[in-house]
Amino acid sequence: MTLREIQASLSGELLTPGVNLDIECPKLFASDLMSDVLAFIQPGSVLITGLANAHVVRTSVLVNVKAVIIVQGKRPDVTVIDEARENNLPVISTRCSMFDACSRISRFLPEENR
């Protein structure tokens, strides 16, 4: 599953143009708690979250998150998007709810990864 496929399945808007969307994204992690992201995420995961602040970007950069999906149509401030771009971190915004986003993405995943 590539980031491009994830974006398409969520009808997502890429907020950081110019990044490579053809990267493989086999691991996903959904949480609004950055504490949990720091404690439990596997490096190289895509983060699905309802938070849209600078801490999402900084936490993601620190734990090697591959891309951030922000749900409920939220859009981070431009300074947050700039910080993501400086760190080559793709950020996609989708109108899907957290549950809907996870549900749509999970259809791409092989049984053993669910």
Next chain:
Amino acid sequence: MTERVAFRQGFPVSGGDYLHAGQASVKIKNLLRELGLKDDVVLRAAIVSYEAEMNIIMYASQGRLELAVAPHRILIVGEDSGPGIEDIELAMREGYSTATPEMRELGFGAGMGLPNIKKNADDFRIQSEPGRGTRLEMTIRTNGRDA
């Protein structure tokens, strides 16, 4: 750290400065990466640094992170002049938290900070005195855990 230190740098951290929270740890991570250390080592150092930095920002008025790199180990010290920790054993328990609603709205304060430092550091020492402050010493071996 008795080993010869090849690199040392301090980073002031201001309590309550959520706007810049995490920036010192991003710098530490980038420095360690530039030094050519293993990905796993850099990741664990970044996590313990960030947890310590967030604790200073959330609970103290003033503090600092200090990074020292020696050939076989990285030492990160987080020191603050905050309120200190009354019961360290309780604070080390996963899920125990004294965070405010503001901290939780930002995605922190889930009571995972100190346990997560313990999980990621190869050696973790904590000293705290109520009313005076807290000092965290976190060591990570540069040869990683699978060596």
